[in-house]
Amino acid sequence: MLIDSNAYIGHWPFRQRKYNTCETLLQRMDRFGVHLSLVSNLNGIFYKNTQSANEELNTQIKADSNFGERIIPFAVINPIYGGWKNDFEICITEMGMKGIRLYPQYHGFALTEPACVELVEMARDRSLPVAVSLRVVDSRPSSWMDLEAETEWALKDVLPIIRKVPDAKYLLLNIANSTLLNDEDLALFKKTNLIMDTSGRSLTNLGELLQEFGKDKFAFGTHSPLLDELTGLLRIESLRENEADEATKELLRSGNVKRFLAI
Numbered sequence: 406m407l408i409d410s411n412a413y414i415g416h417w418p419f420r421q422r423k424y425n426t427c428e429t430l431l432q433r434m435d436r437f438g439v440h441l442s443l444v445s446n447l448n449g450i451f452y453k454n455t456q457s458a459n460e461e462l463n464t465q466i467k468a469d470s471n472f473g474e475r476i477i478p479f480a481v482i483n484p485i486y487g488g489w490k491n492d493f494e495i496c497i498t499e500m501g502m503k504g505i506r507l508y509p510q511y512h513g514f515a516l517t518e519p520a521c522v523e524l525v526e527m528a529r530d531r532s533l534p535v536a537v538s539l540r541v542v543d544s545r546p547s548s549w550m551d552l553e554a555e556t557e558w559a560l561k562d563v564l565p566i567i568r569k570v571p572d573a574k575y576l577l578l579n580i581a582n583s584t585l586l587n588d589e590d591l592a593l594f595k596k597t598n599l600i601m602d603t604s605g606r607s608l609t610n611l612g613e614l615l616q617e618f619g620k621d622k623f624a625f626g627t628h629s630p631l632l633d634e635l636t637g638l639l640r641i642e643s644l645r646e647n648e649a650d651e652a653t654k655e656l657l658r659s660g661n662v663k664r665f666l667a668i
Contacts, residue, residue: 463502564593616648
């Protein structure tokens with residue numbers, strides 16, 4: 406079984422993307438053997454009111470029962486935008502979304518912002534995962550209107566919120582830069598309930614990272630339609646026998662996410 410822990414619908418303003426609706430996403434999932442996908446709406450990164458993007462995603466999912474059976478929605482919440490608490494409540498209780506996504510670099514807040522900490526605590530109290538994308542797109546070929554390279558995060562950059570709310574659940578996506586941590590920070594990562602998806606370019610040495618962080622810390626992810634559907638899976642399937650046995654690979658394909666979401 407394959408569960409994609411990192412997928413989107415919606416548009417990217419600086420580059421045309423295909424397969425970015427629930428219908429076309431499902432077509433790609435069928436083609437590449439993906440059973441379920443954790444999905445949020447790219448539009449929420451750029452809308453001033455992120456709730457409009459959540460409503461768009463919810464409307465698409467409600468349009469076809471097949472979407473609801475295979476797409477697990479995550480809400481994009483901006484904790485420094487007015488009404489975010491109400492948005493959170495509507496997304497979780499009325500729309501049935503199963504987690505939240507934060508975009509501090511795009512929405513202009515620090516992970517230690519009091520409102521952000523409060524939002525993460527609210528998610529923790531509902532046993533909802535908090536997803537943070539360390540990078541959305543590669544800044545090097547991006548538009549001059551997009552974020553600059555120094556805004557891309559390394560793994561250590563999410564530690565401030567983990568220290569503030571260590572008992573929350575975290576989904577760390579598109580690990581594209583350094584994974585180096587000192588001994589103290591690595592110990593914190595190991596005891597935190599978190600998962601990193603396999604879409605980021607820094608996971609080319611996945612076998613070594615499994616040894617360093619543990620086999621329960623990783624899950625298949627595509628970051629589609631911004632990245633492709635195969636790279637994240639190839640990083641799992643190409644693991645040698647001395648790096649991961651079949652049981653470990655099955656954890657990476659779906660087991661860790663099933664445990665994480667209690668599905």
